[in-house]
Amino acid sequence: MKVDLNSDMGESFGAWHMGDDQALLGHVSSANIACGYHAGDPVTMAATAAAAVARGVSIGAHPSLPDLQGFGRRTMQLSEAEAYGITLYQAAAMQGFAKAAGSRMRHVKAHGALYNMAAKDRKLSAGICRAVRDLDPGLVVFALAGSVMVEVARDMGLQVAQEVFADRSYQDDGSLTPRTQPGAMITELQQSIAQVRCMLQQGFVRAVSGKEVAIQADTVCLHGDQPGAALFAQAMREALLADGVTIAAP
Template identity: 60%
Template sequence: MTWSIDLNCDMGEGFGAWKMGQDEEILPYVTSANIACGFHAGDPATMRKTVAAAIRHGVALGAHPGLPDLAGFGRRNMDISPQHAYDIVVVQVGALAGVAASQGGRLRHVKAHGALYNMASKNRELAAAIAGAVRDVDASLVLYALAGSAQVDAAGEAGLKVAQEVFADRSYQSDGSLTPRTQPNAMIEDPDVSIRQVLRMIKEGKVAAVQGGDVAVAADTLCIHGDQPGAVVFAKAIRKALEAEGIVVGFAPS
């Protein structure tokens, strides 16, 4: 049996004089870039530079729309309506699509960021609003969504291609959601532990929950967070391990 996996990374999350992440260093090891669009992070110049860098490395371009919350980095839940979610996703995806075009590129996918992603993974109305926004901007875009979540169903109902996403550096709850960052052991900081989790998700379609037992997952794309300490080490180690196992690194949406 031949397995394949896309490697994606959140990028372009600095703004102004503030730099975040190691985008240039991590780009050689990933196949998709999720680029902040200015609401939770990023600014016009950072968007342009990140798009250009991804194109140079042959990495697929994706919009990474988040909540309008620079101070909280888009990781704080907000009580937004589905219409508000639709509107902010349309604006952010449209903006990055314009930046991509200015650099001779084109968006391939969209992945919601942070709290917006997590809320929509459980809230069907928010999930439908995000999927509808992506479809209405460009129905050919692929929606990256937490494996098994409400976003996967919403993408299908909107007629979008979907890439079910798993995480290399996050632990899982028994309902298939990610462990909140406010809880202990939410982040996996040991590359060896991460690699074992990744290989099992790809080959067996399972991941261990922190409460015990396994959760079934479908793995089309694997996220490596570019803002965590040691992100480049993680990306390099995971890419090497995947190739050593004969796993094809590339994009294949469901």
């Protein structure tokens, strides 16, 4: 069995610092690097790309809604053309930083509200996926497992990595529990490991209601902005390796 471990990073900007990217890079196989719209800045993008290359971690763009103040987690009205434009703008910038670091960008994963909106909205998914295809049809799209975006990306001939979450709970329809609701975040390590093992070995996740929801896990997300994220990632990696799982980027 093979799976990718990814984490969102490069989310510091200016004098403001978030996360321990250097520590996280020692445990994940893919890095989703913020592109300036919800977090990150050019200096941080360059430094994070260089650090990922040094650790042998696959580089991806993490485009967001233009919402620096709300960390990209507030919904907004967006047309397909706008989704295309903001994705292409951010991903192309990240592609340039990856090239400057002596590597290449390998995937694109939308961030926050854009990600969750596109998981249910075919037009938003189409805008994002067209931008990826036009930039580089060899890029992998990271999309919420079982979502509309998986279908749209595949219909465009793009490679898709279906993403599951180690530190988020699920609803009956396979969507993530909104962060505004109790129990949205899984902070207990053993609970998180058990959830990932269930998804990998048994092909389902147990929703907060108790319902078993079928799921495919190609890449597992560990949020880098949570307290103790690096230790969380280390323990997850060690548990999966002990199960005989190969950890590698798609």
